[in-house]
Amino acid sequence: MEATDDDPRRVVVGAGGFGRELRDLLRDAGLRVHGFLDDAPSDAVLARGPALDAPLLGPTDALVDLEVPFLLGLGWPRVRASALTRLAASGRALAPAAVHPSAVLGRHVELGPGTVVAPLAVVMTDVRLGPNVLVNYGCTIGHDTTVAENAVVMP
Numbered sequence: 001m002e003a004t005d006d007d008p009r010r011v012v013v014g015a016g017g018f019g020r021e022l023r024d025l026l027r028d029a030g031l032r033v034h035g036f037l038d039d040a041p042s043d044a045v046l047a048r049g050p051a052l053d054a055p056l057l058g059p060t061d062a063l064v065d066l067e068v069p070f071l072l073g074l075g076w077p078r079v080r081a082s083a084l085t086r087l088a089a090s091g092r093a094l095a096p097a098a099v100h101p102s103a104v105l106g107r108h109v110e111l112g113p114g115t116v117v118a119p120l121a122v123v124m125t126d127v128r129l130g131p132n133v134l135v136n137y138g139c140t141i142g143h144d145t146t147v148a149e150n151a152v153v154m155p
Contacts, residue, residue, distance in 0.1 A: 019073025069095030
């Protein structure tokens with residue numbers, strides 16, 4: 001299933017710290033969090049912090065049964081890449097990029113599918129962000145830059 005901008009729902013893969021931050025980013029961007037997928041036992045996921053405010057839908061393998069676009073709420077590049085490889089093998093495509101309303105995007109910025117641009121990030125002119133890139137809070141990426149697939153940019 002190819003994800004489109006028409007579906008306002010998103011599944012967040014990973015219910016840890018960044019997954020919950022992604023939940024907030026999506027809501028601020030006017031999208032609806034359909035739920036979380038996480039491979040940790042459900043009692044461990046729920047014990048990580050405050051309520052998820054969206055249902056825990058099961059392990060990541062449950063994505064094959066959902067007709068909802070997904071984004072990765074995983075902060076480590078290798079973990080992001082590994083999860084994407086596994087999920088793509090099931091025939092699922094990443095959701096379109098998600099950009100927080102407070103982020104600044106210059107002209108001619110290309111955002112790959114699954115890319116997340118967090119609050120207060122600045123991505124300037126003629127930048128290409130590959131698929132599944134995370135530009136975290138307050139990061140700045142200057143002109144004429146290409147960021148590779150699965151990369152994580154931290155302040």
